[in-house]
Amino acid sequence: MDTAVTTETEGSVWGGGNRPLGASYGKLMMWFFIVSDALTFSGFLCAYGFSRFKFIETWPIADEVFTHVPFFHGNFPMYYVAFMTFVLIMSSVTMVLAVDAGHRMMKNKVIIYLFLTIIGGAIFVGSQAWEWATFIRGDYGAVETRGGRILQFVNADTGERAALAEFAATIPDERAEHERKNGIWFREEGSLTTYTVNEVVEGFRSNPNILIRTETINENGEKTLLDRKQSLERIKDAKLVVEGANLIRNEYGSRLFADFFFFITGFHGFHVFSGVVFNIIIFFNVILGTYERRGHYEMVEKVGLYWHFVDLVWVFVFTFFYLV
Amino acid sequence: MGHEHKLEIFRGLVKFKSNVTKIWGVLIFLSIVTAIEVALGITKPDFLVGTYFIGMKLLNWIFIILTLVKAYYITWDFMHMRDEKSNLRRAVVWTPIFLVSYLILILLFEADYIYNVFKDGFVTWNF
Numbered sequence: 001m002d003t004a005v006t007t008e009t010e011g012s013v014w015g016g017g018n019r020p021l022g023a024s025y026g027k028l029m030m031w032f033f034i035v036s037d038a039l040t041f042s043g044f045l046c047a048y049g050f051s052r053f054k055f056i057e058t059w060p061i062a063d064e065v066f067t068h069v070p071f072f073h074g075n076f077p078m079y080y081v082a083f084m085t086f087v088l089i090m091s092s093v094t095m096v097l098a099v100d101a102g103h104r105m106m107k108n109k110v111i112i113y114l115f116l117t118i119i120g121g122a123i124f125v126g127s128q129a130w131e132w133a134t135f136i137r138g139d140y141g142a143v144e145t146r147g148g149r150i151l152q153f154v155n156a157d158t159g160e161r162a163a164l165a166e167f168a169a170t171i172p173d174e175r176a177e178h179e180r181k182n183g184i185w186f187r188e189e190g191s192l193t194t195y196t197v198n199e200v201v202e203g204f205r206s207n208p209n210i211l212i213r214t215e216t217i218n219e220n221g222e223k224t225l226l227d228r229k230q231s232l233e234r235i236k237d238a239k240l241v242v243e244g245a246n247l248i249r250n251e252y253g254s255r256l257f258a259d260f261f262f263f264i265t266g267f268h269g270f271h272v273f274s275g276v277v278f279n280i281i282i283f284f285n286v287i288l289g290t291y292e293r294r295g296h297y298e299m300v301e302k303v304g305l306y307w308h309f310v311d312l313v314w315v316f317v318f319t320f321f322y323l324v
Numbered sequence: 325m326g327h328e329h330k331l332e333i334f335r336g337l338v339k340f341k342s343n344v345t346k347i348w349g350v351l352i353f354l355s356i357v358t359a360i361e362v363a364l365g366i367t368k369p370d371f372l373v374g375t376y377f378i379g380m381k382l383l384n385w386i387f388i389i390l391t392l393v394k395a396y397y398i399t400w401d402f403m404h405m406r407d408e409k410s411n412l413r414r415a416v417v418w419t420p421i422f423l424v425s426y427l428i429l430i431l432l433f434e435a436d437y438i439y440n441v442f443k444d445g446f447v448t449w450n451f
Contacts, residue, residue: 022409031416042424046431053435054442063365082362086355093351096402100343147451216450221373237451308402312395319391323365324384 030302034309037271041313044264045320051256058149058215060253061223062322068134081322084127085314088272091120092311095279099304102297107286110300114283117307121276128269135261138244139163141193142251143200145237149215150253154225156209164241167210168195169203193241204235215253261321268317271310278303330406333397350401357390 021028052059063077070080098113141164142152153162173196180188195203204210212231216224226234242251250258282303291297331346332339333353340346364372364383372383400406405413442449 020409021412021415023412028412031412035416035420038420039423042420042427046424046427049428050431050435053432054438056436056439057443078362078365082358085358089351089354089358092398092402093347096347097344099404100347145451147449149450305403308398311402312398315391315394315398319361319387323361323387 024298026298026302027305030305034305037309038313041264041267041316044260044267045316048260048264048320051254051260055254055256057217058254059217060215060257061217061221064223065135065252065257066131066322068139070130078322080127080131081318084124084131085318087120087124087127088311088314091117091124092308094120095304095307099297099301102291102300105292105297107289107292110286110297111283114279114286114300118276118279118283121272121279121307125269125272125276128265128272132262132265135258136244136246138242138251140251141165141195141241141243143197143235143238144240144242144249145234146239147237148249148255149237150242150249150251151234151238152213152223152251153204154211154213156211156228161213162210164195164200164203164243167203167207168199169206171196171199171202173198193243195241197238197241200241201235201238205232264317264321268310268313271313275303275307275310278306328407329404333401346401350397354394354397357394361387361390 023031066081067075067077068080069076094113094116098110098117101109101113140152140161142150144150153164153167154160155162155166175192175196177192178187178189180186208228210231211228212226212234214224214226214234218224240249242249244251245258245261247259247262249255252258282300285291285299286297291299329343329346331341331343333346333350338349340349364386368383372386373381375382377385399417405416441447
């Protein structure tokens with residue numbers, strides 16, 4: 001786009017007429033931002049790789065963590081993330097179509113395509129929120145040992161994961177959640193788990209068909225399943241019941257796994273959210289005819305660059321969090 | 325760059341009639357690549373999982389290469405890098421590639437070292 005101010009020094013190299021990059025100021029600055037932001041995301045993903053290689057034998061298997069699809073029950077690894085990826089790529093396409101329509105000064109087409117882009121972005125952010133909620137809620141529950149290892153449970157008959165609710169005993173006790181209104185006003189504790197460690201351990205002892213699955217990945221790429229004797233030995237280390245995920249511990253395995261999940265997908269989700277906000281601002285500007293009067297739609301192109309970049313980052317997050 | 329777009333992809337193997345058809349063509353290509361990734365991720369063919377190449381499963385190599393392919397087409401066709409001057413293209417592309425390659429190299433080596441310390445050293449962590 002020829003938006004740079006043309007002066008009489010045009011053509012004179014020492015007069016500043018040289019344009020080695022051939023791009024307008026605004027676009028160049030967007031590229032600067034994208035490169036620095038790409039390095040930030042690379043830093044996060046490399047840190048994830050670092051932690052993963054450090055705990056390569058015990059890292060959670062993504063296929064076993066992200067198995068849910070909204071409105072459907074059952075085990076569907078990857079399908080929903082694949083859908084999210086497709087939505088984001090699709091919204092990238094509508095964005096690039098909006099840019100293309102802008103080049104040809106077709107205002108109404110820009111409006112339609114920008115609108116579709118905003119819808120796509122909103123679906124993606126909503127999906128990510130759902131993904132987070134499912135991740136935080138958890139589904140089977142696990143116990144943590146003294147050393148911070150996660151022990152999961154498997155039903156020996158079916159080979160399927162066993163939820164705590166399937167076997168935990170009920171031991172009546174007096175333990176109530178400590179709230180602010182009781183005792184010293186500034187002290188409170190996090191919500192109590194559905195079952196206490198004793199209930200889980202007792203239930204485990206009285207159900208001979210429940211086995212323990214450790215974090216360690218065996219040579220077949222699966223989590224190690226202990227036999228009943230080993231399991232009874234291992235359950236003695238149980239210290240805490242873990243349901244779902246938070247920033248301190250999670251039922252899926254390594255603590256860092258949930259931390260990186262929240263941090264990287266959260267940072268990306270924040271980018272998508274900002275992108276949607278930018279798109280909405282631009283959308284109204286287009287409707288008001290701001291760019292029609294300005295004579296060019298370069299602003300759509302610049303915001304489009306940002307939007308594609310968000311898509312680009314997701315392609316990498318998708319690979320390193322869900323596939324590899 | 326103005327309104328001219330380079331309309332061929334795959335090194336001239338496919339040439340589109342207009343920018344809009346090129347966009348749809350790239351979308352189809354990206355969707356196919358994603359579908360392949362998801363299909364491989366769900367089926368996990370044994371020979372890809374069992375074969376190792378430079379310390380990584382062949383399947384993971386395929387995922388990473390396909391990701392880079394997707395990144396290339398998003399940058400080149402959606403972000404119009406194909407139509408930019410080579411100076412801009414090289415400045416934007418090679419700077420992160422150089423820095424990130426170095427970061428990957430150094431962090432993964434270090435992580436592998438720490439893994440071996442946990443494994444072979446006198447550190448108790450599994451209790």
